Amino acid sequence: MKSSLLQIxxxxxxEAFCLPAKTTLLSAGxxxxxxxxxxxxxxxxxxxxxxxxxxxxxxxxxxxxASFESFFKETPSEFSIETILPTTVAVYDxxxxxxxxxxxxxxxDIALDFAxxxxxxxxxxxxxxxxxxxxxxxxxxLEEAPEIVASIPQHYIASYLGITSVxxxxxxxxLSQE
Amino acid sequence: MKSSLLQIxxxxxxEAFCLPAKTTLLSAGxxxxxxxxxxxxxxxxxxxxxxxxxxxxxxxxxxxxASFESFFKETPSEFSIETILPTTVAVYDxxxxxxxxxxxxxxxDIALDFAxxxxxxxxxxxxxxxxxxxxxxxxxxLEEAPEIVASIPQHYIASYLGITSVxxxxxxxxLSQE
DNA sequence: GTGATTTCTTAACAAATGTTATCGTTTCAG
DNA sequence: CTGAAACGATAACATTTGTTAAGAAATCAC
Numbered sequence: 001m002k003s004s005l006l007q008i009x010x011x012x013x014x015e016a017f018c019l020p021a022k023t024t025l026l027s028a029g030x031x032x033x034x035x036x037x038x039x040x041x042x043x044x045x046x047x048x049x050x051x052x053x054x055x056x057x058x059x060x061x062x063x064x065x066a067s068f069e070s071f072f073k074e075t076p077s078e079f080s081i082e083t084i085l086p087t088t089v090a091v092y093d094x095x096x097x098x099x100x101x102x103x104x105x106x107x108x109d110i111a112l113d114f115a116x117x118x119x120x121x122x123x124x125x126x127x128x129x130x131x132x133x134x135x136x137x138x139x140x141x142l143e144e145a146p147e148i149v150a151s152i153p154q155h156y157i158a159s160y161l162g163i164t165s166v167x168x169x170x171x172x173x174x175l176s177q178e
Numbered sequence: 179m180k181s182s183l184l185q186i187x188x189x190x191x192x193e194a195f196c197l198p199a200k201t202t203l204l205s206a207g208x209x210x211x212x213x214x215x216x217x218x219x220x221x222x223x224x225x226x227x228x229x230x231x232x233x234x235x236x237x238x239x240x241x242x243x244a245s246f247e248s249f250f251k252e253t254p255s256e257f258s259i260e261t262i263l264p265t266t267v268a269v270y271d272x273x274x275x276x277x278x279x280x281x282x283x284x285x286x287d288i289a290l291d292f293a294x295x296x297x298x299x300x301x302x303x304x305x306x307x308x309x310x311x312x313x314x315x316x317x318x319x320l321e322e323a324p325e326i327v328a329s330i331p332q333h334y335i336a337s338y339l340g341i342t343s344v345x346x347x348x349x350x351x352x353l354s355q356e
Numbered sequence: 357g358t359g360a361t362t363t364c365t366t367a368a369c370a371a372a373t374g375t376t377a378t379c380g381t382t383t384c385a386g
Numbered sequence: 387c388t389g390a391a392a393c394g395a396t397a398a399c400a401t402t403t404g405t406t407a408a409g410a411a412a413t414c415a416c
Contacts, residue, residue, distance in 0.1 A: 118297055166376095169394060
């Protein structure tokens with residue numbers, strides 16, 4: 001039986017940190033050498049689109065976040081990562097992961113598993129933008145993570161939904177009138 | 179020095195096929211066990227969104243295509259793959275790739291490389307939807323692959339751009355008036 | 357070849373969003 | 387505590403897209 005990623009993670013050296021909100025974990029332009037495991041709080045991955053801040057994804061406790069392409073290809077990251085709530089993370093270094101990976105060849109390939117997982121994630125982010133209206137995506141987000149919607153500024157939510165905060169305000173009004 | 183994917187591919191058994199347009203390589207619901215290398219022609223990967231046909235991506239000669247998640251996770255594919263022009267492909271079987279992979283552990287990890295590559299691809303598809311207007315994306319597609327735009331029905335293009343064919347028609351008119 | 361189908365354009369109207377601006381309210385730093 | 391900044395709602399108008407429908411042109415099947 002193959003081990004799961006969550007079983008293997010504790011075997012790799014890591015450091016835990018408690019961070020305040022708005023702490024940057026990785027700035028666009030830097031090359032990612034760390035993976036963060038969210039223990040508590042909330043983190044967002046965002047993209048600077050000509051000065052416009054676009055939230056690509058929110059990460060909740062129990063999930064891992066890194067700048068994917070940068071981490072694997074060792075190129076400057078297109079994305080930044082920052083906490084939006086007070087957050088506790090475990091930080092894994094790329095070299096420690098590689099070391100474990102090379103010394104346990106028979107086991108689950110952590111890197112491949114992480115890569116596949118992130119790829120699947122982007123497929124679904126992509127599909128959700130294609131399939132659903134901003135209004136439907138807002139309703140979905142409300143169901144999946146009401147605590148996010150409640151605790152962070154709406155312009156983060158709006159940029160995640162791919163609309164302006166004005167439009168999100170209108171959507172909220174429409175929904176409250178139903 | 180690590181080998182590139184394109185150097186390794188010829189070492190793996192494959193079969194070549196010449197296929198007419200509109201040939202389905204994989205139907206949604208099936209589990210992907212093959213990877214296709216496009217030698218000539220053009221292939222599209224598409225998604226059935228409640229009866230609406232959405233083209234996710236076009237694949238040109240020199241690139242590889244498979245239903246990513248289905249291939250790695252051995253789950254039913256959400257996507258279908260079909261030729262849109264007469265196309266020549268080399269077909270690689272998952273078991274042959276795995277065999278090569280396991281018997282050449284020191285070398286480039288084909289699976290990881292393919293997974294990373296597909297993930298990067300989805301990141302960029304995703305970003306391009308976020309950053310650019312349909313009009314800009316149409317202009318980009320015209321530059322990158324004029325032969326596609328010229329040789330396939332416009333509703334494929336429209337669904338790739340995320341708009342209706344009516345809207346694409348309007349965009350074309352706008353551009354021709356500039 | 358010919359009739360049927362598909363493709364592409366255009367029109368008219370409805371619906372949604374973007375942009376800009378205003379105005380309370382809340383939050384935050386010092 | 388207090389002034390400044392950020393936040394959220396709303397209005398007005400422009401722009402874009404979706405929808406539906408109609409018609410011309412190209413393509414396909416037989």
